[in-house]
Amino acid sequence: MNSAWQSVLGDSMIGDSVRRLFGKSKKLSKAISRGRQAPAGPKHVTENTDGPTGPERDRAENAVQAIAGVRADLRYTSWTSDGLIIAGWITAAGKKRQVPRGFELLAKPAPGEPAIGPENWLRLESVTTSAEHLDINGFVRSNDDLSKATFTVLLPYNAWDILSADDVQIAIEQPHNSQLTPLTHRYRWGSPGHLVAEIDRPYRYAPRWDNSQGLCISRSQPTAFVSGTPEIGDDLRVKVQTAHGFVPIAAHFRHDVGGAAIPIRLESTTDGANLSVSLDALPLDTGVWGITLSDATGNRRLLHWADDRWERMPVAPATYLEQRPGGAIRLIRGDLPPVASEVRFSEDQLTVCLHEKSADAVDVLIMRGPRATLQAELQPSGEYVFGLDFDFWGTRAPTPPAGGYRLFARSRDGAEHPLRLTKALSSMTPFIERTPLATFRVEHAPDNQLYVDVGAPLLAVEKGLFNRKRLAALHTGNGQAGSDFDLRGVFLESWYGKTFSDNPAPMVTALRGAGVPGPYYVAIADWSVAFPPETHPVIIGSEEYWRVLGSSRVVVFNTWLPSEYRKRTDQFIVQTWHGTPLKSLGMDVPRRIGSETAAKNLGKGSAMWDLLVSQSTYATEIFRRAYVYSGEVAEVGYPRNDVLNGAGLQQLRQQVRKRLGLSDEAQVILYAPTWRQEDKGSIGPLDVTALLELLPGKYHIAVRGHSVTLRRGSNLSGERIVDVTSYPEPAELMAMSDLLVTDYSSIMFDYAASGRPILYYTPDYEEYVDLGRGAYFDLKSAAPGPLTSTPEALAQAILTAPQSVDTDAYRAWQEKFVPSDDGHAAERLGQLIADRLSAQDG
Template identity: 30%
Template sequence: MGIRSAAWVDGLLELVGHAHVPGRSADRLGTARTLITLHRPGRRRLTVLRTTPRYLPEITDELAEGGLNLDWAGFAVRIDPALLRRGGHWEDGVWRIGGLLLDGLRPWPGDFTAHWCGSGEYPPAAWVAEGVQAIPYFRGGQLCLRVETARARVSATRTVGDSIELACLSSRRAEGATVRLNHRQSPAVIALPVLPGPGRSLTVRIPLGAFELSGRPEPDPAETAHWDPVLHYPDGRTEPLVLDHPSGGLAAQFALPAPGRTLRLKHLADSHLQLCEQRCVPVADTVAAIPEGFLLTGHFPQPGAGPHELVLRHGGGLDEQSIGVEPLAGGRFQARLPITAPTSYGGRLPLRKGVWDVLIRPAGDPGGEQPVALAPDVLHVLPLAAEARGKRVLLQRRWHDTLIVDSTPVLPAAERSAHRQLGLRSQSYPAARVEPLREAVLYDVFGGRGYADSPRAVHAELARRASGLRHLWTVDDAQAELPDGVEAVTVWSAEWYEALATCRYLVGNTHFPEFVRRRDGQVLLQTWHGTPLKRIAHDVATGWLDGDGYLRRLAQEVPQWSLLLSPNSFSTPILRRAFRYDGEILESGYPRNDLLARPDAALAAAVRRRLGIPEGRRVVLYAPTWREDARSGDGYRLDLRLDPQAARRALGADHVLLVRPHSHVLQRCPGRGDGFLYDVGDYPDTAELLLIADVLVTDYSSVMFDFANTGRPMLFFTHDLAHYRDDLRGFYFDFEAEAPGPLLATSGQLIDALGRVDALADEHADRYAAFRERYCHLDDGRAAGRVVDALLEHR
């Protein structure tokens, strides 16, 4: 069971969550029989509350394993804190909140877990009476509700010389009392006298220099020291300092004697006050949605500091972008947080799905970054939503008050759930297969990466012929820009399943889903995506490719192909054997290489302009392949091995280095955007990059066969040649003997070779010519026409 969100509504604690028994679908359980139990350990009293069923589409993908229908696994309940009173009076103590599912006569008790972010992770506290708080929180995997009378409340702060003063109100007179600051990371304690005021008021004065004299371990300048203030009365009673109800948050920072360190008064989730000795923290106290994303304003007092930048960093390490921060008067700042990211070719696309950290740092100082915190008064505003190209992006919080951005998948959670996908696959797709075929083409490039590769060339040829076909293109995560006349279809959507079932033509450069069954009259064209140097499919003997059932899925997919393209006579027998394919192979050359066999100078100039490459610069394109043993999240790790700084120093101002990782590698290249290093991993089509490259640097990638059409020099950075050849994939020919350029083992050797590349090209001219003759003999600029002829004749 889990809590999705928590809020106080009309004085009641409203919990929204889900209840799930493994192996039981929610439509069988009936969430109307979900009960909430409330009891105080050690007491016999048990309160049972009935919940209201709630449809929560955002949780279905997290719970619906094995195709269970959990559409109505959600519930909502409102807890009246008056239930916690005894004899009409508030009594401090802790109550445990549990769940009880009734499946027939069998009860399923369970505890509630916290959501990963927002109010479901840190539920808000509320004042339920004068001086009395109800505080929901998670402890040891259990949801608890604590009633606490605040007997020492802080209402205001001010600076007095080199000290700060806390104005407090106590439940009793404070003569002889002290406030002790307890250091969480050590036994150190700072004892401070209390100055009694009129009535039950008191003042606590904290010298800013006291922390250096406290005896606590010398802190790392980048670390935070936490101090918990506790009021001690002469009779031994103690009370934590709690932030007063009317005062709201006391989000304030005070400069400490140590350079760059401040004392922050932090409002904890339970309203307790904590003193944090740390670097200055940017605190956003206003957030708002604007057309381009979100507007943040807040305070970040750093007198004399230079310009700062806001940084969005993908939690999976895929990307990072920086945005200027506008300084305002009084140590305040303003920043516009975009929900789109710039592309290498001058466009903007929605932020990639996932969680993005929000940081502020001095401009150009990666080591000085700080997470953006949220003032207490804005916590209830979140989550805040904005939208880009149909993609929903949330401004959200983690760890109570740390700001994050959650770029959600384009497909709603209810559509992504295992139950929904099972229904689409087992019911909707078969039902659509009996519908008449549409005169349409569904294209797919690497599962939705964009408009590129041989499918792009096939589409361009069909469009040139005005074939009358409707053109649909598979897109994932809104990360593609399509030309006019091409319709985007989101992968795994109902429309995608329908297109797979009803489009007359399916054209893809990689794998189709294993559930696809080709219909009578339907044509499935597999273009594949490269002449094989490295072994593929069933020819790979190392076992790397079948760790997740790849070969099993391939065995189901391959018989559905109508036509498989081969780029040359060398590849044809390999493709047939490796895929165990006994259907028709069209030995046609690759449509994607028409661009290289018949280069267009105007297009090449346009590509250079889109990338912002200055006139006269020599273009070095570095396009390595991926490594199966370098898994990272949903993709593979970027491991350049090339030293860009050394390359910049050696090649000077007349070169640019374009880095194009394999499509499986989603990480961006660090250091890009300096005028020398360009990360073109997001550029839609590799063929256009090959068109403008003066030199290609690769390792074992099939781009070598495509680039050979240009006749321009190639260098091979084979730093792991023996491992890749002998342990990882294996080769189909003697690469060391046939490579049309030198094999280089270190970054230094590669950079040296780039400085004398023309001489090296002359040394390898004969091998280059033989390589081109063997592997590019069908690349005459007309492959797309041959493929389209075969496609249209095949039905």
């Protein structure tokens, strides 16, 4: 350790701000005293500069280049009374993302600064924290445990004195080979994406991100500071202190665009000046106005904020002062934005506190996600409280659906504004709060808006590829710990837990009716997902999920089991799948034809199936070939379609329409397209608003996006439009509708069980079929309803469609694709599974 670094180490704990940041029990590995010294040649901040300026001098190049295969991510920054906290992670081995053999973080003179020997560089000491924003295993896909690849260090304020530099760069050294690399990537959200300067008089510390140099932080001495807090009466009054012999004789507001100048009265004082301007004389043009001071030679200096911390200060209607992230003061002509100062969580509530200057103008806060919207009104406590329980299609869920939510403030005049963050709140982001029901990550979005990500309540040791493999090895397969116990119960999963629906859902009742013993477990992605009574929900990815998946006698699912899962010999796996295919699947996809690797991977998954459910001989032949499957197939029909022919069809139709806000008299079109590879959030090419303009007022459209779009897209809204993408059970939507409009989705086969019209909107037929995945047959010649390519042609087909269809083409379609969808598929499948279990037991 060099002598300069030893000189800043002491025996005491570091400053109070670090303890406040990380909690009373968190300590720096070593204490740091500040011991600042003024450099011999201070630099001054001039107008329109982002960094220090001064006399040119000979400088040696200190550039540190990125190393191939090494990635160093900046994930978090925060100023404290002792310096800048810097946190992130470093991985080696390129895409394999492995833990490096060892590494240390250094502060060194930035390129362009005088060179000093590496022995004099500053080795940054670690801060011991449990900050969940460094949950690297949950963010980075790797076979290794990357928890030892993280770092949290302190760059002390006296680093610039130690290095005799005005600009420092953060670098990472790997001691085993003495290689250096800068930070190579930064998180674009949160504090790394919103780097802010710190004013600690007499210095300004300004971090910046350079795409080649990574994180650099410059230190300079601004010339003009605000002393105390500006005063507002009939005039705006600001006390100014100056340094470096600068004597101002004039002051102006200067517009950022165009440079227009408005004079400010200036009265000289012994240590600076007093500025004042009548509120009536403030700039009138909207936009951003900097505050500059000029001396007798014409040199101008920006006015900076100093020790007093304030966010935004209203001065007059639609006018306020603001502290720039770079340290300067500016006047904004425009509406004062609503700003959040604090966010808190409990098991059933999210509480937001607004900055005192924002609260008076805000009526309601809105938390808007792609599939859900929550509102919070002002409480007597002065806080806005969101109740997290959520009405999801008539069922109360304890949390909203997982996903990202942007926060807005609705003013009393009804206008909505993005909710911003105070600097103090921004400096804490990203931060994570976990309750028994959800994990919340609070973010400062790149566009400056408060953003909350809602996710499942998984622990850090349950997230990521490494932990999935670890838990799967522990709880699944013949080699699992305690694998001598008897298997018991039924495990059911659909759509990777995003909803519990489709073919697995009716099997709870069917298997119970067939005498298959429980307990019955249902996999859910988060607590917004509804599950049947008398079943036990398990969160996908949790340790309980892996334990139950590995110990259940029967496993029923409709997609693919996790690749990390290993089947026990006596488990019975039922693959129900989720649709008869038009588009090519598996080994039939053009790019996989003849691929031994693809055949091996698909066969590895299908080899675990004991029973594959099919709607027809047509589907069976495709499934066997496409999925390299040679086991038993049950052509019993699809359980999900039983409701289309059940005794309670009319009652179900009325119940679902009431749930959706549709009358019994409405003519309801179910629009259910497939997903597009190029836009996985799209609901297809049809402009439903334009279509409705061509139809009488009795027509309504229920829009059902593919399951792929559930978390990627957002709800469509409009008059006579209801977005039902998040509705859990598509068969109920088929039951309540009067006709179907689709394109290439497998719902075209299921809907035939209803006997109602099937129409197609396929303006991209040649592109999708011929240039995409391909199709198993010519839809144009075999379809049970007309294919259209314009809204006008589709509207005409809708207006002339009968209530039910009894044509030769429709009957042929039913006989080929849904011959067994007669209302009893679940009963047949349940009994078949019970028989196979009995046969296994001998």
